[in-house]
Amino acid sequence: MLDRLDINLPPKPYCTNCFSDGLIIRRKKDAIDYKYIQINSPFQLNYLILDLDYDAALSEILYSKIGIPLPNIVIENTENGRAHILFELAVPVHTGNTSRLKPISFAKDILKKLKLIYSADFNYVGLIAKNPHSSEWRTTQLRKTPYLLNELNDLVDKMDIEYPDVKFKYNNGIVNDHKENIGRNCYIFEIARNWAYSEIRKYRNTADSLWRDTVLNYCDELNNKLSNPLSRSEIRCIAKSISLFCLKNDQKYYAAFIARQKNRGELGGKKSRRSANQSSERSLKPWETEGISRATYYRRKHIAE
Structure with missing residues (x-):
């Protein structure tokens, strides 16, 4: 064992x-x-x-x-x-x-x-x-x-x-109830890490020390709301773990996000570049022949159907 x-x-x-x-x-x-x-x-x-x-x-x-x-x-x-x-x-x-x-x-x-x-x-x-x-x-x-x-x-x-x-109740991965029962350390870690994953976007062009201080202050705020707060050293450990993980991985995840968006854009562009159907209503525009608006034409067509 x-x-x-x-x-x-x-x-x-x-x-x-x-x-x-x-x-x-x-x-x-x-x-x-x-x-x-x-x-x-x-x-x-x-x-x-x-x-x-x-x-x-x-x-x-x-x-x-x-x-x-x-x-x-x-x-x-x-x-x-x-x-x-x-x-x-x-x-x-x-x-x-x-x-x-x-x-x-x-x-x-x-x-x-x-x-x-x-x-x-x-x-x-x-x-x-x-x-x-x-x-x-x-x-x-x-x-x-x-x-x-x-x-x-x-x-x-x-x-x-x-x-x-x-x-235990969760909301988008964040513990929102029974915080004392699941453990103070786990409660602060869960709340702070989910907050940090998106919050770090605001600090991409700033000094790392500013980000670390921001995470520590946020963890302090969570800790001060507990009826039996953790020690300062424990809060520093939690904040350090979260801030270092985000600093190490943010650029990688951001690059992956950009790649996904680019791929989606390319797929959308391929779909939108299909050739026009010359016999379709969109090409023939029958509403112009009848002297009515496009919306009126389709509304009348819908009623007739």
């Missing part, structure tokens, strides 16, 4: 040894030495991650919460037993700009149910977790087989728990 986790890690994950120092980006081979690391890519969900912010979490799982779906990996603090737990997905959920929203919503639905079952921290957004390779933590593997989403959903639905409404 840990070998699969190493393969699934982002190529340049966020990592840190101390959150007060902020998050940094390192190549995977270097990030693996840090105490905390980004498990999921921003564009692919391989793990559902929960933060069990209570002591002796592993003992609670094994002896008190009997019958619950077991996580694949438990990464616990050796001093107090508080842990991050990972549910590995057999089929990753893609979360990019062109990804289908239904599986994303389904995965978030399951994640919320798991948080209720495990009494996990609802404010935890899953960006950074304890690194299972770090000697700072004790890592335990409880289940070898990854979960299918449907399988995991069936297991959590069998639990005797009354779930509140967990529907």
